[in-house]
Amino acid sequence: MDADSWDRRYAETELVWSADPNRFVADELTGLPPGSAVDLAAGEGRNALWLAGVGWRVTAVDFSAVALDKGRQIAVARGLDVTWVHADLADYRPPTADLVLIAYLHVPPALWQPVLGRAVAAVAPGGTLLLVGHDSTNLTEGTGGPQDLERLWSLDAVVASLGDLVVRRAERVHRPVEGARDAIDTLVRAERPAS
Template identity: 60%
Template sequence: MDASTWDDRYASTELLWSAVPNRFVEAELADLPPGRAVDLAAGEGRNAIWLAGQGWEVTAVDFSAVAVEKGRRLAEAVGVALDWVVADLLEYEPEPGGFDLVLVAYLHLPAGELDTVLDRAARALVPGGVLLVVGHDAENLRHGVGGPQDPAVLHTPEGIAARLPGLRVERAERVRRPVPDAEREAIDTLVRAYRPPSR
């Protein structure tokens, strides 16, 4: 979907997603010491705003101007400051070696485009910096609920881990997420990796 389609989706409701952070983002990142973070495909900013509340200096990037404006208002309402950027991730390049944390949550793109984003995400890390990728897993089609229905854009732990040259993968697995009013849980891919310190 293009930016205008997402603008329409975000404009159609007060909040397309929850105002609280994703459960896996919170669990994986709560103990990290704050530094500089960039949230790629931030949407309305629920994860970015939570990170800013934890003391991080956050840049939140999304190609939907409507989502970014909603995020700005949410951040102001809870009293945190972020740097908001409206940009297509196929064109945006975070500062190489500029971030202690890069977050990519529920970004689903064809393989070649995802490679571009993840390569830039990996290069944006300082030595010791953490990359966290969370997204709908391919197993979700048969055994889970929700998410994109195109298998070409769904994740697997092995597939994401293989797209992170130069990083050390600490965790790559399928995780389950309860969905309100659904009979089954959603199945997500979670990959956490870091850039090894320079020798």
């Protein structure tokens, strides 16, 4: 889908996703000392807003202006400070940050590999990279998400793309979906050594 398609999708409803953070984002990052964070493919900002609420200085990036406007309105209503960046990840180079987050970005491999590479490079010394997305096994064993295998994540391929980051957690996790079988996600948390 292109930015116009996503703009239309975000315009059709109050919130496409929940206003709450993704459960794995909250579980993995609760207790991590706040610093600078960049949320790539932030959508309406559910994770960025949560991070800002617990003390992070957050930059939320997405190519949907409609989604960013929704996130901006929520931030104002909650009194949260988030920097909203309208950009296409095909070209965007994230700033160095203590936390780099990608949650549910599902694009063709020709785009995914450079985006992931730039995300890895943006992790500051001592910083964390957190990746959460629909796993390739979700297509046959789970529910929801893209139905195009090449857009789903492979745990092994993600881990192999992390360069000198130290992997702290890498696994397939189950996410309950009301009225359906669980969704299966790839969850990877990695850190860049402090020195």
